[in-house]
Amino acid sequence: YRSVGAGAIGLHNFLKKLGMDLKPEEFLLLVFSLQHQQGWGAPFELVEAGDKRIVIRTPQTFESVVLKDWDMPVCGIHQGWIEGILTAVTGKSWYCLEKTCHAKGDPYCEFVCDQVMPSWKFKAEAVVRGESAITEFIEHKPLEGKISLIDEPVVMMPRFIFTSMTQSLKRTMGEAPAGGVNYRAYMDMGKENVEHYKKMGITDPRTLSDMAFAFYSQMGWFHLVSEAWDETTKTKTITLSHTVESESFGITGKNTCFCTAGLLAGIIEGSFGIRVQAREVACKSRGDEHCVFTITNKP
Ligand SMILES: [Zn+2]
Ligand SMILES: [Zn+2]
CATH class of the missing domain: 3.30.1380.20 (Trafficking protein particle complex subunit 3)
Structure with a gap:
């Protein structure tokens, strides 16, 4: 999903050519309003924007609608997209965390994005604090027969x-x-x-x-x-x-x-x-x- 977000760089360059130099947060909102026009989720609004932190929220995403009984933050696909988009347009590493979620009963899915040093440690510590699930960091290439967890190769095996x-x-x-x-x-x-x-x-x-x-x-x-x-x-x-x-x-x-x-x-x-x-x-x-x-x- 991070690479899907990174694909947005093409759109960003295109807009630049047209003379529209959007700030990262403006570009982020634009991407999601385009997505919303195609029938996905709900539009995002900006809560906070700085050089190192951007906070955006939406009443619901397609993930939170589907998984609304899970009673936990479920919008990992959006987290990955947001991270990918911000990383692509700024050229720096971002870490996005869903702090509140419609599927948890909160009024908004709120995503807090921090510009960070690219770091295994940062992600691992979020898992320990119970803020992230390891599934958010699994990179699966089924056709190549490869799985990695936070950049580390892993294998799945049956319990028996x-x-x-x-x-x-x-x-x-x-x-x-x-x-x-x-x-x-x-x-x-x-x-x-x-x-x-x-x-x-x-x-x-x-x-x-x-x-x-x-x-x-x-x-x-x-x-x-x-x-x-x-x-x-x-x-x-x-x-x-x-x-x-x-x-x-x-x-x-x-x-x-x-x-x-x-x-x-x-x-x-x-x-x-x-x-x-x-x-x-x-x-x-x-x-x-x-x-x-x-x-x-x-x-
Ligand atoms: Zn959510
Ligand atoms: Zn035992």
């Missing part, structure tokens, strides 16, 4: 891979070692993931671990219910309402979340630079309400 992989490990090495291997492998993965965030310029341990939790959660691995810290036993407890394994295995009468336990341990080790042990003390696959993990320091 967890049952398939674990069954195959169990057959080759037995149940207990299989759990250990999964734990270890996912711990390394969690750590490596945090290393990757560090290379993007994020250094605060709390932000690093929050970021990893937010990303994995939004990718469908688990939903974080609560986190607690017990000072006397120096134990962190993490409660997840579902994990990829418990959903994939169903009720088995046993704990199944070795990968998730390893992942949590790896994220915490990588973020805080300590050695920890994660244990699953309750599991949905065992019939418990949630999967609960305790994290303790490893001497």
Whole structure:
């Protein structure tokens, strides 16, 4: 969608040739009123315009009309268009965020656009704050067989891979070692993931671990219910309402979340630079309400 916005540069150059040198915000409103004349959405109005910030709003977009029961900002296509148009006509990077949305019950879809340094960090932090969904940053080239998430190549895989992989490990090495291997492998993965965030310029341990939790959660691995810290036993407890394994295995009468336990341990080790042990003390696959993990320091 950003590239669609960038296509507006042709129109901008054409208007320039006609002697109409519009300001970025004027051009933005023009593009959307042309779109509205073709039957899309509603016209935009200008709320604020400066060199580094432009705010525009509209009572509704075609996205908010279609997704009006979602109770969250849904106008990602517009965000991308607005960003693309502003970036194209100013030659600078813009970051557009929908602050209020018709689909959330607000009176307007309001888009706040800030001129920013092009930055992975900026987008990632918006995901952690819960202001952006990772889907806004997925670039999908289906015919080329490529997907990237914030400029990083990723792959999509079916959830049943967890049952398939674990069954195959169990057959080759037995149940207990299989759990250990999964734990270890996912711990390394969690750590490596945090290393990757560090290379993007994020250094605060709390932000690093929050970021990893937010990303994995939004990718469908688990939903974080609560986190607690017990000072006397120096134990962190993490409660997840579902994990990829418990959903994939169903009720088995046993704990199944070795990968998730390893992942949590790896994220915490990588973020805080300590050695920890994660244990699953309750599991949905065992019939418990949630999967609960305790994290303790490893001497
Ligand atoms: Zn909206
Ligand atoms: Zn579990």
